Amino acid sequence: MLEELRKQLEAKLASVAHEEPAPVYAGKQFLVFRADKQEMLIAVDDVREIIMPPPISYLPRATQEIEGVIALRGEIMPVINLRRMLGFERAGLTASTRCLVSSPEEQSFALIVDELTEFVWLLEDEIDSVAQDYLSDEFKIVRAISKNSNVVRPIVDVNLLVQAVFRREQFNEQNAH
């Protein structure tokens, strides 16, 4: 009985070895989204989930980047209006509007984006870091840019985003020099 089992196991192992290896992509995966006319990237690892925009409750006297709050499975979190933050034109909900939910260090927030465009894999040399001085204030949430398509697209850094929106004082200090 044991012999039978062993033979079966060996046969199985042999067959598996001949299979095609699973395709491996090099580099890091990014989600490309659009805010107004600007396409931007965000690391897939940073995005916890993508949801249809839920009804948002207005938060009076919040900073201008914050649209309001939503509840996701019982958890209340702020929603960032990226268009307003980056100084783009006002717009409302469209059929393609989505919310990206991110939880850096267990502190959750949602981000309104106009459309999800694609997923890309970027290699190291396709990512360039950006000196913060070159960027205007609103764009300081970008840490790097991608060069894989013809257009250079900024990559949003979630931690910088959190700092910029919620910890303005610290953020300003850091970027003062």
Add this chain to the structure above:
Amino acid sequence: MELSQDMLRELRAESGELIERFSSVWILMNSVLEKGQQVRRSEVNELFRILHTLKGLAEIATLTRVVSALHLIEDRLAEVRAERSSLESADLEVLAECQLLLEKIFVSAHQAPNESLYSDLEMQAQVFCVGAQPVAHGERISHSCMPLSTSEKELWASYTQRPEFFYAFECHGNFEDLRSRIVSVADIVIERIHDGRALFVFATELDQNLIEQILDDKVRLLQKAVSSLRSLGAAWSGLWDRNPQATFDLESAGLPRSDNSSAEDLLGSFLPEGSHDVVAQEASGEKVFAQSKPGQTQTSEIGPEVDREMIADFLQNGDELLECLTQSMLVLENNPYDSSCIEEIFRAAHTIKGTAGMIGFGCVEQLCHALENTFDRIRKKQLKITPALTDTLLVGWDIVRHLFDLLRAGQQPLANIDDYLNRLSRAERGEQVPVEKAALLNPSKTPATPIGAGGNSLKSETPKTEAIETIRVDLKRLDSLVNLVGELVIDRTRFARIEEAMRLRGTNAELSHQMAESVLLFGRHMNEVQNIIMKVRMVPVGNAFYKFTRVVRGLSRQCGKEVELVIEGGETELDKTLVEELGDPLVHLIRNSIDHGIEEPEERIKVGKSRKGSIRLSAQQQGNMIVICVEDNGKGLDVERIRAKAIKNGLIKETENLGRKDIFNLIFEPGFSTAAKVTNISGRGVGMDVVRKNIQKLKGVVDLDSNMGEGTKITIKLPITLAIVPGLMVEVAGECFAVPLVNVIESIGISRDQIQQMGQAQFVKLRDEVIPLVRFSDVLGLNQIDSNFWYKSPSPTPTLSRRRERLVFVVLGIGSERLGMVVDRLAGQQEIVIKPLGQLLGHQSGFAGGCVLGDGRVALVIDVADVMGVDAIQRGVHARRTA
């Protein structure tokens, strides 16, 4: 034996509880002593029990040195119990030290052993044991070293028949190293540390030269007779001189029963393998307990001091162990070589034996001892498990269970077990033994008298012992439960809404009626569940507070000040995790008070204060917050000095004009706290900034106020974790908000002409009261909503036209303050679960949080206190302008 992670966790949890109980009992004892009275017997008993169980745990964790140290403490406590000795405050000091050491030892049980902790504990235990002032003899023996304990005498006696030599070795330092050398080649019979010297008396078969080489020092060969201890010199005279009538005769020793069971433990850890039974056998020639004669049924009654609680405790533990035992036995039946099962059963038997012995259930003790021996031999592979043996063992556990039942029914747990014991030995020898359970249990010859018929224990009218049932629950599960209850509240609201809609739309009357009933019942049950769940995680803060009395005592002594701790509102309940997290910050604040706040006694008298300073620790519930204050009547804070220090440290500029409160708040800034400000922080890195951060982590706020010369008061406000409150839903500017009903005085429709104007402010006269009026949108800042709210979803209810005749006027109130608001419309009353807005948003002024509505939207919950404060400031501004 390696302990699994689970076992270690259990160990930590159990020992943690025990050490806490140790603390509580200590506090009781201390307060009694401070009043000048004697420590009560019940407390001594409780302490004994606690230490005994800890000893058992220590043994499971193979902390043999801790076991022996605890045993020494038990010895002394036994003397106290037998009224041959009494506890003084010096003894309590030592006990306090022991408690701290035990805490450290058990907390780090999973790491590498810290030998210095063990040595400290041993030393303290010895000091404690020595403190025994023999009331009868009236002589002080604290100058010489401790006398031989009964277990040591027994151990000595056991070696008299054996071939090993006795050596005595004295040394002046390097105790740890030398001890470990000795242990590697010999068995230590006696060890003492006294006056900076250590004495080891040990037994080994090696010859003197070899021993001297190993120890790098001279040793003295002793004769087997105890009198040879005299040759050790006057320093160790305590060993043999204490009681001139001291004999090594076991059977006439007349030892208290408890000593024997603990002697058993100690023997087990000291003797080389296999000799465990040898001792017992030598003493009485049969495989039974050292003290009792063979074939004798225990008839002793349980004394009156054994109270109900003890028995209930014992039964509860015993039941648990038996349960676990039976499971293991079943596994063992199928797999006789499962060593972990064998270990478990062995340990369980051992524990039951120990606790039974301590309380005085001789029969249970004996039986368990026999079973334990059998399992010991099994685990040492000296005995093979045959089906006959398993059967017999199972019968044995049945008898134990029967004895427990007797006990539960209020009777003596006695039975004639000799028959069984004989069967057990025969089964061990491999004989086939018939399994006949009925025949074994001969009903006990003694009449079933209720236990302690003459004492303050089980009442004879109530035969059933009510066990105090508790169960330990994983906190994570409780958390999930609490969250789910919050969700259920929302679901209940949805049901209510659906039911309402059904009713209004005229659905089938019968169906609608049934729905209404169900919703009502559901609501009622939900309320009950809510109440219970909320209470489940709540513990009285007093538990944590009372621990601080020790801290205060120790610190005040250290600083040379006299401080007393006054605790108020200890019964206020707070979530368990909060109470635990508060511990460190509170200790730090108390330390600050003692170190820097309270002045020295002479100085206090000079400024006209009482000699003793006091720190008041109070807790009370205010709305949905718990307020905890640490207030001292010390010298207070000097605003100018703080200001100067802050400027020096670069926190503020010379030119900045800060109010008093703001200056005080600077103390919480990281740049402010100076290093090494308080002694003995023991590397915890606690500073005022950390205190504030910890409180903020709990979503609370901390505030400081002080008056020079009068004292300092620190106020901590914490939100109650899950606040489920009834709320009033209001609609303003198309958005839905919730107002805690507790702050809503009334809501009423008013007409526009009822609004009266006085300069910038508006008022409404309601009956006899004049209530200031504000627009909700103004107070909350909804005016910018159109430009700042791009993704506004269409509201479920149609928006109303702005101009209406009757306005909805909601009167809010806190205490005696009143404020009126105009809202667009009311949207009903419902239970709301106030949830925080998220750590990223922090505190938003005007809002206590958010609540999730039935349709998944968030309704912001108004913080009425904030709103009324804001409004007051604004009105103040208006007032100044108009003045």
